Amino acid sequence: MAQETKFWYLKHFNILEAVDKATMMKLNDMTTMSTVKANQPIYFPDEQSASIFFLKEGRVKISRISPEGQEIILDIIGPGELFGELGLIDPNSDRDEIAQTMEETLICTMRVKDFESLMMGDPNLNLKVTKWMGLRLRKFEERIPDLMFKDVNKRIVGFLAKYAEEFGKIKDGVVTIRPALSHQDIGYLTGCARQTVTTVLNKLRSDEIIDFDRKHLLIKDYNKLKTLYN
Amino acid sequence: MAEQTKFWYLRHFNIFDGLDEETLKNVDKIAAMCTFKTNEQIYFPAEPTRSIFFLKKGHVKISRISEDGKEIILDVIGPGEVFGELTQDDNGESRNEIATAIGEVLICTILRSDFEKMLRKYPELNFRVTKEVGERLRKVEERVTELVFKDVKKRIASFLVRYAEEFGTIKSGIITVKPPLSHQEIGFLTGAARQTVTSILNYLREKNIIDFDRKQITIYDMTKLKKLGE
Numbered sequence: 001m002a003q004e005t006k007f008w009y010l011k012h013f014n015i016l017e018a019v020d021k022a023t024m025m026k027l028n029d030m031t032t033m034s035t036v037k038a039n040q041p042i043y044f045p046d047e048q049s050a051s052i053f054f055l056k057e058g059r060v061k062i063s064r065i066s067p068e069g070q071e072i073i074l075d076i077i078g079p080g081e082l083f084g085e086l087g088l089i090d091p092n093s094d095r096d097e098i099a100q101t102m103e104e105t106l107i108c109t110m111r112v113k114d115f116e117s118l119m120m121g122d123p124n125l126n127l128k129v130t131k132w133m134g135l136r137l138r139k140f141e142e143r144i145p146d147l148m149f150k151d152v153n154k155r156i157v158g159f160l161a162k163y164a165e166e167f168g169k170i171k172d173g174v175v176t177i178r179p180a181l182s183h184q185d186i187g188y189l190t191g192c193a194r195q196t197v198t199t200v201l202n203k204l205r206s207d208e209i210i211d212f213d214r215k216h217l218l219i220k221d222y223n224k225l226k227t228l229y230n
Numbered sequence: 231m232a233e234q235t236k237f238w239y240l241r242h243f244n245i246f247d248g249l250d251e252e253t254l255k256n257v258d259k260i261a262a263m264c265t266f267k268t269n270e271q272i273y274f275p276a277e278p279t280r281s282i283f284f285l286k287k288g289h290v291k292i293s294r295i296s297e298d299g300k301e302i303i304l305d306v307i308g309p310g311e312v313f314g315e316l317t318q319d320d321n322g323e324s325r326n327e328i329a330t331a332i333g334e335v336l337i338c339t340i341l342r343s344d345f346e347k348m349l350r351k352y353p354e355l356n357f358r359v360t361k362e363v364g365e366r367l368r369k370v371e372e373r374v375t376e377l378v379f380k381d382v383k384k385r386i387a388s389f390l391v392r393y394a395e396e397f398g399t400i401k402s403g404i405i406t407v408k409p410p411l412s413h414q415e416i417g418f419l420t421g422a423a424r425q426t427v428t429s430i431l432n433y434l435r436e437k438n439i440i441d442f443d444r445k446q447i448t449i450y451d452m453t454k455l456k457k458l459g460e
Contacts, residue, residue, distance in 0.1 A: 064375050070378070070379055072374070072378045072379065074371055088361070088364060089360075089361050089364035089365055089367075090365075090368075119353075119357060119360070120357060121353070123349060123350040123351075124350075126349070126356045126357060126360060127349060127356065130356075130359055133363045133367055134363055137366055137367045137370060140371060141294070141370055144377065144421075145302050147374065147377040147378065147421065148300075148421035149296065149298075149300055149421075
């Protein structure tokens with residue numbers, strides 16, 4: 001890919017918003033960019049965490065799999081975010097997650113060591129990374145009370161509302177969210193069985209609150225969806 | 231409190247470990263000390279988020295109350311740890327968490343704006359804060375995962391393991407953990423009803439794996455406890 005294009009992408013990164021041009025140039029030299037097709041793994045559990053990734057386009061899901069084969073999706077990463085940041089926190093430990101693309105994805109890879117030295121040289125970048133981690137921390141903390149106190153119905157509804165806020169586009173009062181998640185994925189995100197997700201979503205559809213097909217998830221009545229959660 | 235003492239205290243914060251004298255002295259200049267009695271609140275919901283807290287002595291529990299009045303404990307923090315919102319903008323939303331002293335608590339506070347200035351000046355410190363937030367992120371991820379993968383009994387067992395690893399002291403193979411949490415609090419931490427906590431703890435006591443009274447939790451058989459939590 002042409003240098004010009006690569007640079008343009010970096011400029012539009014959220015996490016790099018506050019970064020000055022000099023850092024941006026350095027970053028540009030340190031990263032390799034690659035396109036990954038949908039549903040491909042980017043890293044596996046037990047791999048060494050020597051690299052860190054920036055997501056430019058597309059979506060990546062981060063999951064854990066239990067010894068019994070149960071799965072939980074911890075997070076869905078969108079453009080402008082980092083992932084695989086474990087190496088920054090604990091360079092010697094192995095990953096315990098799997099990262100997979102959900103659609104065609106454009107990813108920048110860099111060595112943790114390089115990114116670390118970049119952060120050391122640019123306090124704004126460092127603060128930005130901390131803030132981003134703090135935001136993710138909050139996102140996780142918010143899931144705890146849901147998992148503890150809310151029934152599956154409310155967990156699914158609450159998830160849809162949050163997912164719409166993060167990734168949805170509004171047009172004429174209707175929120176469209178792409179990529180549409182499979183019912184299985186929504187189950188992995190909310191801690192319930194696929195069948196339960198299907199039942200809950202079908203009910204929401206027949207009440208004309210949402211609609212969905214394999215490619216889209218539409219929220220027709222966002223306010224009602226939120227009311228159902230509370 | 232004598233300046234010298236405060237300086238000494240700062241030196242024993244994990245986040246300041248091994249930093250050079252100059253950095254430490256400068257942090258010391260902008261820090262203020264205060265003490266709290268047991269069960270006293272350290273900050274309140276809806277209070278503007280302006281300070282960072284460094285916990286020197288005692289323990290602090292960070293909890294959140296849901297709209298319908300239910301409590302969850304997000305974290306129990308021990309000496310050497312930092313809390314308060316490290317990651318927000320000055321005009322950010324208000325805090326919706328409560329920090330409560332467990333036992334006598336000695337805290338060092340720094341205005342967040344001052345602290346941020348320090349971080350910009352000392353890249354090493356800046357990077358450590360990132361790691362600290364990152365580690366907390368991992369802890370929360372772990373808890374979310376456990377809520378989905380593990381039943382109550384396993385959650386309580388693995389909570390006790392983590393709690394002992396974090397705050398316990400070993401003597402002749404027996405681990406003593408202070409502060410003791412009430413069964414209600416362990417419930418708030420693991421998403422279990424108080425009665426369930428009590429019956430599981432009693433079961434563990436019968437099996438000679440743990441013992442507890444109002445002052446401490448004792449762990450006789452860490453290996454067995456670990457196994458039960460897996």
